[in-house]
Amino acid sequence: MDTAALLARRDRVLGTGAPLFYSHPLHLVRGEGVYLYDPDGRRYVDMYNNVPCVGHANPHVVEAMARQQSTLNVHSRYLHEGILVFAERLCALHNPGAGGPTIESVIFSCSGTEAIEVALRMARFATGKRGIVCTNATYHGNSEAVSKLTRIATGQNDSPEIRAFPFPEQFRPILPNASEAELCEAYLARLAEAIDALARSVEGFAGLIMCSILANEGLPDIPAGFMARAAELARAAGGVVIADEVQAGYCRSGQWWGYNVTGFTPDIVVTGKPMGNGLPLAATAASKALVDNFRARTRYFNTFASSPLQAAVGMAVIDVIERDDLAANVASVGAYLKAELAARKTACGFIGDVRGVGLFLGVEIVSEDGAQTPDVERTVAILDRLKDKGFLTSNAGIFRNVLKFRPPLLFHQEHAEAFLVAFDEVLAEMT
Numbered sequence: 230m231d232t233a234a235l236l237a238r239r240d241r242v243l244g245t246g247a248p249l250f251y252s253h254p255l256h257l258v259r260g261e262g263v264y265l266y267d268p269d270g271r272r273y274v275d276m277y278n279n280v281p282c283v284g285h286a287n288p289h290v291v292e293a294m295a296r297q298q299s300t301l302n303v304h305s306r307y308l309h310e311g312i313l314v315f316a317e318r319l320c321a322l323h324n325p326g327a328g329g330p331t332i333e334s335v336i337f338s339c340s341g342t343e344a345i346e347v348a349l350r351m352a353r354f355a356t357g358k359r360g361i362v363c364t365n366a367t368y369h370g371n372s373e374a375v376s377k378l379t380r381i382a383t384g385q386n387d388s389p390e391i392r393a394f395p396f397p398e399q400f401r402p403i404l405p406n407a408s409e410a411e412l413c414e415a416y417l418a419r420l421a422e423a424i425d426a427l428a429r430s431v432e433g434f435a436g437l438i439m440c441s442i443l444a445n446e447g448l449p450d451i452p453a454g455f456m457a458r459a460a461e462l463a464r465a466a467g468g469v470v471i472a473d474e475v476q477a478g479y480c481r482s483g484q485w486w487g488y489n490v491t492g493f494t495p496d497i498v499v500t501g502k503p504m505g506n507g508l509p510l511a512a513t514a515a516s517k518a519l520v521d522n523f524r525a526r527t528r529y530f531n532t533f534a535s536s537p538l539q540a541a542v543g544m545a546v547i548d549v550i551e552r553d554d555l556a557a558n559v560a561s562v563g564a565y566l567k568a569e570l571a572a573r574k575t576a577c578g579f580i581g582d583v584r585g586v587g588l589f590l591g592v593e594i595v596s597e598d599g600a601q602t603p604d605v606e607r608t609v610a611i612l613d614r615l616k617d618k619g620f621l622t623s624n625a626g627i628f629r630n631v632l633k634f635r636p637p638l639l640f641h642q643e644h645a646e647a648f649l650v651a652f653d654e655v656l657a658e659m660t
Contacts, residue, residue, distance in 0.1 A: 232256055250623060252613050260285025263637050263644055265621065274644055276622045276636040279589075282479055282503030283549040284637050290506045290545045297541035305337075305535035312337070315540040318547060320514060322485050323498065330494050334520035336513045337534040341475040341501030342370030344511035348438070348497045349374065351515060351523045352469040358433030362423045362463070364396035366627035368445040369438065369473055378438065380627070390432045392423040396627075398449030400582045400593065401601065413452035420459055424466045437463035438471040441478075441487030441495075447626025448584050448591040456493040469519075470494070475501035475511070476589070480550055480638055483560030483587035490586050508542045509533065555638040563587040566634070566645045570652075577656055579607060588640055591625065592632040603628035611655055618651040 235256060239247065255273075259266040262284040265273045275285070283290065303309070316335040323332040338344045353359050363369070363378045370376065381393035395403050397416040404415040420437075427434040437459065443449055460470045472495035477487025479500065484490055486498070497519065501511035511534075523529070533539075550556065567590050571583040581595035594611065596602040608630045615622060625633040636644070 250612075250621075251616055252609070255616065255621070262286075263640050272619065273616070274620050274636070274640075274648065276620055276634050276640070276648065278621075279476060279481060279635045279637070280502045281506050282481075282638050283506055283546055283553075283555070284639050285507075287506055287545075287549060289549050290542060293541045293545035294508060294538065297538050300537075302536055302538040304532050305530055309537050309540070311537050311540035311544075312535050315543050318544065319500075319512060322547070323514070324485075330488075330496065330498065331516040332498060332514045333517040334515065336520060336523070336529070337539060338511045338513070338531050339509035339533050340370070340511050341473075341499065342372050342375050343531065343534075344475070344499045344501055344513045345369045345375050345438075345471075345473065346372055347513040347523070347529070348471045348499050348515075349436075350527070351497060351513065351519055352436035352471060354522055354526045355469055355519055356433070356435045356467060358427075358435040358467075359390045360392065360427030360430065360432040360434045361390065362392050362394065362420065362427065362434070362437045362468075364439065364443065364446055365393040366396050366446045367393075367438075367440060367443075369440075369475075389430065390427075392427050394419040394423040396443055396446040396449060397451045397455045398446070399452060400449060400584075409452050410454075413455045413458070416452065416455055417458055417462060421462060424463065424468070428466060434463075434466050434468050436469035436471055436496075438473060440473040440476065441491050441493070442476075442482060442586055442589065444476040444589065445625060447593065447628075447631040448586075448589065450584050451491060454492075456488075456491040460493040460495070464496075469496045471497045471499065473499050475499060476635075479503040479546075480556040480559050481587055481589050481635070483556060483563055485556065487586075504546060505539065505542050506546050508539065510539045510543055550638065553639065558641065559587040559638050562640060562642055562645055563590065565642065566590060566649075569645075569649055573653070573656065577660070579604060579659070585634075588634070588636055588638065590634040592634075593626065594630050594632060603630035605630045607659065608632060611659060614655045614658060615651060618654065620648050620651050 257265050258268050265275050320332050336347050365381050369378050377388045377391050402412050424434050463470050472488045482490045497515040504510040574580040578597040581601050582593040585591045594604050594608040596604045608624050623633050625631045
């Protein structure tokens, strides 16, 4: 079936307007490792989809999935040792120690949105307050409750229980010509204002939620010390600190957790997308006291969560990450790719900034007017041209003008080198 026919059929059965990538949408039929294939057998390098973090159709994960499904899969109201072993292993990955988080217990779910909603309720139960502070350009999920946090700077939300502060960045700072230390203080002051506004309101202040690397904000270079001091500020005001590790976690940054890189200690950690390598799996992890309090206040359960199937697949994903030392691969290949992209900034007038950590990098595209004006049209054109050359990525950031590179963790040096050849060709064509 051709693309036009598929689009018409999709609009009919899924509803007109369901999002798709690219000006000319791509029809995919198969995946293997870092590669995706269309019906004609054309191969594309996946540089966007962090759900299959250990690669599309990973044989170890597929085998674990098939073996468990052919043996037993039930809901969570029966005892099964597998899910307990998986929960213990997940908690251990947070490596409690000097200055580390106290992560002892887990509530499993099926999506990041569900896990974030559990985290918000957990914070509210723990504090007896309802107010949540987030950044002004974040995204944490799609439910009615969680979507209230989304992109408040664009006027999409006026909930009295949510307050936002400007996300900390150095490319377009709220205090021009300031030092990094001065910027840190300026952003902390805006955070304090948001917390204080909630504390004075009938809602009260329950907690602060942040993606640990500010992924949807466009991977900004965060002023040194901000994240740790923000967490301290929230706790001093009686709030709970929630780290959204749905995108940042599972070695995406070159370390297991984004909070390891940006240097703060969360009370609650939310994980999702990469945990199941395609099987719906998410988690809200915290101290036993926080989780026990949540359990005491709710009858929460999830039919498809805390299942033997989730446990088997979740364990298999961790197996592959550890067996293949993918954290080291992410750190080395990510550093190489970031350095190469940064080197191209000097010669290309529309590359405004290169930033990110590990294998989660962003290239901000701007107009060549000297004013760092976001150039969304050129950004989209670059994405389309990269797709035509066999490399799939997307755009992010508050202005949607940041090229977003987030390949599977087994993206190696040879993949990065091949991408840079294609990227150079696109830059030449766009100049």
